[in-house]
Amino acid sequence: MEHFSVVQTLCRIGLEGADPRFRKQVERLRDRLRGGDDEKSASALDRLLSGAQSEHTLTPSAVEVSRLLVTGDELTSNVHPPADRETSVPLAEIILQPGMGKPSPIYSETLSLALGAMLGEWQRVDALRAMGVEPSRSCLIYGPPGTGKTLTAFWLAAQLGLPVVNARIDGLVSSFLGTTARNIANLFAFANRYRCMLVLDEFDAVAKMRDDPHEVGEIKRVVNTLLQNLDARAGTGLTVAITNHDALLDTAVWRRFENHIRIDMPDERTRVVMLSTFLNPLPVEEDVVRTLAFVVGKRSGSFLKNFADALKRVLAIGGVQVSAASILGAARAIVPRMAIAGAETSPAALFVEDEAKFVGALLASGLGIRQASIAKMLNLSQSTISRYAQDYAA
Ligand SMILES: Nc1ncnc2c1ncn2[C@@H]1O[C@H](COP(=O)(O)OP(=O)(O)OP(=O)(O)O)[C@@H](O)[C@H]1O
Ligand SMILES: [Mg+2]
Structure with a gap:
């Protein structure tokens, strides 16, 4: 058969989907090839068909799995949930x-x-x-x-x-x-x-x-x-x-x-993973994400999602190039709006109000964020950062 290698590949990809209608058509093609005396191609399709079958019996789909757990009629878009008899408001x-x-x-x-x-x-x-x-x-x-x-x-x-x-x-x-x-x-x-x-x-x-x-x-x-x-x-x-x-x-x-x-409030490591996921597709370095997580503190996933979305909005509207400094700049614009308040010495308050103390707290946090990264994020010179660090240690 002409172009059989392409047909064979198409069949292999299609059979991965486990749609019975696709399988039926491949079987029809195999029978036609066999009838037309192309035994070589017919057996190739036979092999594909039996391979696909054993694969699917080995890894049942999620739906097949759950049929063992839960039975009952199939829900479709035509089924309506029950409603309150008096008000007709749906119960679910x-x-x-x-x-x-x-x-x-x-x-x-x-x-x-x-x-x-x-x-x-x-x-x-x-x-x-x-x-x-x-x-x-x-x-x-x-x-x-x-x-x-x-x-x-x-x-x-x-x-x-x-x-x-x-x-x-x-x-x-x-x-x-x-x-x-x-x-x-x-x-x-x-x-x-x-x-x-x-x-x-x-x-x-x-x-x-x-x-x-x-x-x-x-x-x-x-x-x-x-x-x-x-x-x-x-x-x-x-x-x-x-x-x-x-x-x-x-x-x-x-x-x-x-x-x-x-399900508790996320721990520090999880908060960092959440923030970097929510900030996708922005290219954000690890040190930046960890600094942002430090600024917002122990917050829920929902809060972090809102925070990341707000940050993206500020960056999009500002039309600035995304960089460590512009991300921290955007954070500075939204932190006061996000009810992060708390103690005056909280990282969020320091971040907005007292740069020197914020840098000191960040260095003392044990997060291991490098001074060079801090300088880049806050648009400060390396010598200013060293001075802040010394002041803090004093
Ligand atoms: N663990 C998490 N992983 C990923 N996203 C999360 C997580 N927690 C919260 N979110 C984000 O916050 C949103 C709200 O989460 P969800 O509604 O499931 O919270 P909840 O615990 O049910 O809150 P509530 O108690 O207020 O009903 C999610 O849609 C998601 O964007
Ligand atoms: Mg809920």
Whole structure:
């Protein structure tokens, strides 16, 4: 066959996609070649077809993996979430592709390991069953605001190839107190019917209700409905609840979850990785990123994302060439706007108000940022930096 090497390459690339329709067409081509007495080309395609098959049986796709974990009807864009009967407000949002348009979360090493272990369990249901155990199916993610909890729930779903049924419990509770119990039951019935990950965001709203002196009877009923529905879902669906206020949850609720993942404020190393990722595609040297991380201090991923975006805006509008000095200059323009305030001696305050003390603090921080880098970033001469360093040491 003419140009067969090109056709062969096309087939190899196409078969990597594991689309059954593509496979069918390659089989048709093989049969035609065989019928036309081109046995050599036909066998080459045979080899490609059987190679692709064994590869795909060895590495099942995320969707195949999650079919072992969660069954149910397929969610499509034609399926609508349940709504409150009186107000018609939807009780949840359906996200068919929870990973789309979302950045990959960045974690400390410890957190990465914890999440990886849980995900690994969810991805190896066959191995667990061979051992006679069932996988865990629920997880409570908790920690301070803006640390990536919601992002993590969506990322987990994306890794498993599962769509998300996302319910914000605060909305469900506060707007429809009179009908909350029924709404919760409807929400769970919906999630149990479909192959999905049920995400219960702002989960502490239920716990907070207990402090409400009104509607005591109603509140009890709501909490009980929630606990019963969580129990009923335990052996089948996959449920991830999220809260900022873990202290508000009582042990009865806490116990309902098999995994508890705390997402804390990022440590220094993680903050540096976050900032340099968020500053992409700006070419930013390591010393600059570490200095910026020092300036903003112990902040959440969400804060760092906003900070990096603000920095990019200042640089874009200023129309200046991106350099260590212009990045630090832009940071100086936004730090006062970003509510970084705090002690007068905080690195952020010194950065804006007292250059000499800032340089001293930076040198004393133990981050190991070289004097030459500091000089470049702050547009200072090497001798000024040495003087600041001496003043600081004195
Ligand atoms: N660990 C992280 N890795 C990458 N990006 C992060 C991380 N944490 C926060 N972000 C950024 O901040 C945004 C907000 O994060 P997210 O909504 O997941 O926080 P949260 O913990 O759910 O906050 P809240 O408690 O306020 O609901 C994300 O979309 C992302 O841009
Ligand atoms: Mg959130």
